[in-house]
Amino acid sequence: MPVPHLRRTSQASEFVFPLFLSHCRSSMEDSPPSGEDELVEPDQGNVLSHIISQLRPGADLSRVVLPTFILEPRSMLERITNFMAHPETLLPMSTIEDPVERFISVVKFYLSGWHIKPPGVKKPLNPILGETFTCYWDYPDETRAYYISEQTSHHPPKSSYFFAAPEHKIRIDGTLKPRSKVKDIF
Incomplete structure (x- = not known):
């Protein structure tokens, strides 16, 4: 059965995903609209040298200051939903x-979330402590799956998430603790 493509309805993004995603809501109400063309100002030419100047072996990359024009225009809390890119694969489990x-079905589901959407690799915005992101997916059998995530720690950054499809007896929860360090500089 083909998976219908629905447009994600979030104030934080306008990306098209092959999800049954029906509704998203972020606690950050003043999020700028994304998907707009971004202009790089001429005075931003030294951005690369500024970023490189912050890098030292063993440095925590989460503390590197990046200009906003090279960041993904959505929060890490919303980006976690990339791992739920194909929630329909959970239903028969x-x-x-x-x-x-x-086990093979779980691995297929897990691997289906390792894709790059939107195209390109950009660092998502750091969520503030207490920020939340909620959404739900409507399945073809008229049931619904729910998702909520919250930034539960700022230093070190930790995002907690919960996904449930009650009618299908499916529950996924966890904590994401992104860590990245500079190993070597050139």
Whole structure:
């Protein structure tokens, strides 16, 4: 059965994903609209040298100051939903009795979220402490899956998330702790 493509309805983004995503809401009400063309000002020519000057072996990359024009125009809390890019693959899992087949299905779901959307690799905006992002997906069988995430720590950064499809007995929760360090400089 083909997966319908629905437009994500979020104040934070206008990206098209192959999701049954029906509604998104961020606690950051003043988020700028994304998807607009961005202009790089001529005085931003020394951006690369500014970024390189902040890099030292062992430096925590989460503390590197980046100009906003090279950041992804959505919060890390929303970016976590990339891992839920194909929620329909979760539906049959609770009915699979063979543990090996169920494990293979879980791995397929996990790997389906490792894609780059939107095209290109950009660092998402750092969420502020207490910021939330919620959304839900409507499945073809008229059931619904719910998702909520919250920034639960600022230093070190930690984002907690919860996904549930109650009618299908599916629950996923966890904490994402992004870590990145500079290993070597040229």
